[in-house]
Amino acid sequence: MDRPVYLRIVAELRDRIAAGELAPGDKVPSTRQIIREWGVAMATATRALGRLREEGLTRAVPGVGTVVAGPVRRAAQDLTARRVVREAIRVADREGLAAVSMRRLAAELDASAMSLYRHVAGKDELVRLMIDAVYGEEPPAGRPPRDWRARLELELRQLWRVHLRHPWLAQAVSLTRPQLVPNGMASTERLLRALDGLGLDAGTMLHAVVSLVNFVRGAAVALEAELRARTETGVTEDDWLSEHEGEMAELLASGAFPTLAKVVTDPGVDLDLDSVFEFGLRGQLDGLAVLVARAQRGRRPGD
Incomplete structure (x- = not known):
């Protein structure tokens, strides 16, 4: 006799936990995700999650959801600034910076919120340390x-x-109030050093480097927006595109956007964030090459 469906789901999730695909503290699939992934009813998904909790494999975290159960609670004295920062980065990577709070980190680290303040002064310092670490x-x-x-x-x-x-x-x-973090400043130093000695004046060097860094930052802005949308809705980028494929086809077939239709339906076109980054990087550096060539001919930019 076949096992009940909910037990098959439990077995698969148990295997993921054992294999390390779901580590302590990671969120397990929600009831909605289980319904979508296994094609089961809400009651079946709920029963599967309940069985995992009964087995001690998962635990509920207020404001977060059901996560893989971690090791035994550590004493507050085991906390270090590095552990706090590492946990903050892990939360932000999964759910965005807005999800990071001292209360949330205390829950994740099984510590009191006050104990965290012995290692970081507050959210502003925490974010600065996170930036420096990455x-x-x-x-x-x-x-x-x-x-x-x-x-x-x-x-x-x-x-x-x-x-x-x-x-x-x-x-x-x-960009306007840059955080003074050693690793970030070291990156800026390396960028400036690449341009030093080419004949560019100090102002041109600094503007070039800030523009290049801001280009990377601008290209990456969409990353957190996608993460936030996926976290809030459970819908991936591919799922969203598939859901709106018919609407897009109808708009393109209307004849109102002939050039757009010609471009996006070209089989040779492959657009994603990496291709946008690479295209933009080439353009940025091509423009900078003009300034370098001009400087090396002994002319000031703008002459």
Whole structure:
């Protein structure tokens, strides 16, 4: 006799937990996600989640939902600033920066909110430490390319990868009031060093680097918006596109947007955030190359 459907769901989720695909503290699929993934009724999904709780594999976290049960509660004295920052980054990566609060982190770390304040002064300092930590994830190249353009590409692609891993970063970093974090300043130093000695004046060098960093940040702004939409609705980007495919086809077939229809229906067109980043990066560096060539001919930019 076949096992009840809810037990098959429990077995699959149990296997994911055992394999480490769902780590302690990770959210398990919600009832809505289980309904969609396994094609079952609400009662079946609810029963499966209840069985996991009964087995001690999951626990409910207020304001978060059902998560994989973690190790035994650690004493507050085991907390460190590094642990707090690491947990904050983990929460922000999954749910966005708005989900990070001292109360939420206290729940995730099984500690009191007051104990966290012994390690970080508050949300502003926490965000600054988070930014510094993620900027320092990838060490700089041991021997950077000699060509200025190749050096900039190396640094900017690394910065793009950091944004891809941490969608909240674009919203956290300020262009007008930059956070003074050592790892971020080191990145800026490497970018400036790539342009030093090319004949550009200080103002042009600084404007070029800030513009390049802001280009990466601007390209990454959509990342957190997508994360927030996916978290709030449970609908992925692909699901959303599929859901609106008919509406889009109808609009394009109306004849009101002939050029748009020609472009987006071209089978050779493949548009995503990475392709937009690469296209924009080439354009940014092509424009900068004009300034470099002009400076090396002994002319000031704008002459």
